[in-house]
Amino acid sequence: MDDTRDAVLNAARRLFFKRRYDDVTVQHIADEAQVAVGTVFYHGLSKAGLFLGVHNGLLEQAIDEGEQASRRLGSSASPSELIEALVRPVAQLHVGPRAASMARYQRDLLFGDCTDAFRREGFDLVRRLESLIASILAPDDPEDSSARLAARTIFAALQFDTALPASDLGASEPFARSGAESLRRKIDMVVEGFLSLTAGASAARAESPGVSVPTRR
Template sequence: MNQEPGRVGRRERAMADKRRRIMEAARSLFAERGVGGVTTREVSDRADVAIGTLFRYAASKAELLIMVQNEKFRTAIDDGLVTSGALSARGASAEDAVMALLAPVIDCVREQPENGRLYLHELIFGDPGEEHRSAGLAEAWRLEASIAELLRAVPDVDPDARATLARVITSIIHVTMTATLHLRDSPGDVKEVIRSQLAAILWMPR
């Protein structure tokens, strides 16, 4: 038997409201104490939902972190695309355009280094079929494809090589932002480290 449209609409609105409350609770608690200092029970209490309800939206604390960070990651990529696109249109070098794309992403991940570090680790090494990881990986592939597009400005590099270079650059980003060596570095320091490696691979003799 089909349910009444109004009833379906109410259920969907209730689900959206619970998801919003869970997201807001997790975001604020992770910002206050870091993901390691927060329990799923505390998130459910602040969101005013049952713990079982919370687990229907995210099955673990790691998935909660991914759910929260995915939105920040998506916004950072969008912001970077605007800036890098404008630079590229004005004839900027591939190095400058790529760094303009990456700068908001680095700021996003380094806003809370421990949270960002765990986010990247879980995104890469967790189950890629899990809903929130799948969404995060889709954003990572979008970032990589955007880097490859900006590499059109590099002379004498064919499309296959651009894709490979983009994969190398994303690997550099991941290692630099998760390595313990750089854990206490400022976002500016991280950008300089990534820029130096980016320059080395873009302008090496071919």
């Protein structure tokens, strides 16, 4: 069963990489995988889910590349530089011939109604990326609620900036030219705000050791 599922996913990958989403049908995917249409549905697969599964693979690869790039910078790099290196491969998925397809993936993952396991897999990838960002912001406590919130804010900025080229809002400012700088500035602002909040809470505790100061949790 796993072999059949993999064959169907690989067939979907080949087709979605060659054609627009609307030009691919489940029948096309079944034919490419050399299975019956009923076999595709028997395995709980759908066109929308397979589309997510194909692009989950691209997102996972980009996160892996970003994690390696961030680690190569080492401890001498600033949090902003580490985070930018981490998310840059993800942002670059939205540049070039696959930009429109990735924009659709982004929309379907976050706002679609697909209930396939592939969507849950995509959510897990987003959580992984946010966890990596949080671990850069708060290496001693990556589960800190403020670090997680800052990581979610950076992810939201990344998603918004990469979605702009596929909309009228970004028609005159392609991501390849302006989006990277825009994203870099947003990362800087979020990181500076997080560090300022952290420093302020630490200072308040130091000045009033006998007074309970709300923590970031």
